[in-house]
């Protein structure tokens with residue numbers, strides 16, 4: 001991927017270079033820098049759509065070049081600096097985008113037909129970052145309704161599913177049923193299921209095993225309580241929860257882990273980006289040590305717990321945070337900004 005982006009970036013830059021003289025002379029003739037800017041911005045769009053993320057860098061490149069062209073000085077120094085920044089930026093971005101950012105909205109036991117229609121309208125009318133995968137965890141009774149209203153690019157998740165396909169399990173739903181009505185994901189092991197409905201690590205792992213076998217993708221939740229954090233047991237707790245999943249999950253391709261510190265859920269008390277990153281980095285290392293380097297590099301780890309539009313951007317900058325699982329804010333228009341946090 002890094003090599004691909006280097007090549008793409010390099011190719012886009014070569015074409016930019018080929019156009020810059022013409023652009024600058026046109027701008028000079030017209031005495032109008034915007035002519036030059038328009039021409040240069042067209043280059044990455046036409047040559048390398050994959051490199052559109054670097055548009056901001058091209059604007060910067062243009063600005064520096066224009067200033068130096070006017071002043072006829074330090075052209076090569078600023079040019080080298082900008083190129084350095086361009087490639088540094090490319091590498092950072094490629095590392096971050098190796099795992100597709102994934103934002104889940106967990107509506108929990110909220111919503112009715114009217115509010116679901118409104119949220120769906122907001123999401124349908126918004127420009128959602130195409131580099132972010134979006135999944136909505138909807139109450140089971142509204143899943144089909146939401147599926148029909150949400151943009152087709154948005155996945156739909158059940159918030160629970162039992163560990164067998166069918167039978168005498170009054171009140172339960174199965175992964176097969178979720179798939180049958182168009183859901184492609186299921187959220188399992190949420191702390192509310194663990195605390196209120198007494199779901200054990202083992203039951204949650206069995207549910208994950210069965211859901212994966214039925215072809216659903218799984219958001220596998222983990223996270224420590226406040227007491228556990230204060231007792232210095234955060235790593236021990238999340239490792240125990242991961243161990244339970246690992247006993248049942250053979251193929252991690254369709255799994256996203258959601259790290260949700262229980263003390264941050266619905267409390268307005270978000271983990272700082274540093275606190276979240278620390279646990280995510282621990283999980284990444286745990287995956288390397290206990291599963292494989294490949295799984296560790298590819299598995300997406302979401303952060304959940306009082307994520308809002310105000311804190312999403314800073315959290316999203318952390319290298320091991322690959323998305324969010326959002327509760328309250330996913331019911332509001334600000335969910336769009338959370339989806340677009342990496343932009």
Ligand SMILES: O=C[C@H](O)COP(=O)(O)O
Pocket residue numbers: 106190260264265266267268304305306307325326327328329
């Ligand atoms: O599944 C989502 C989490 O429980 C976070 O909920 P929250 O964003 O309302 O804190």
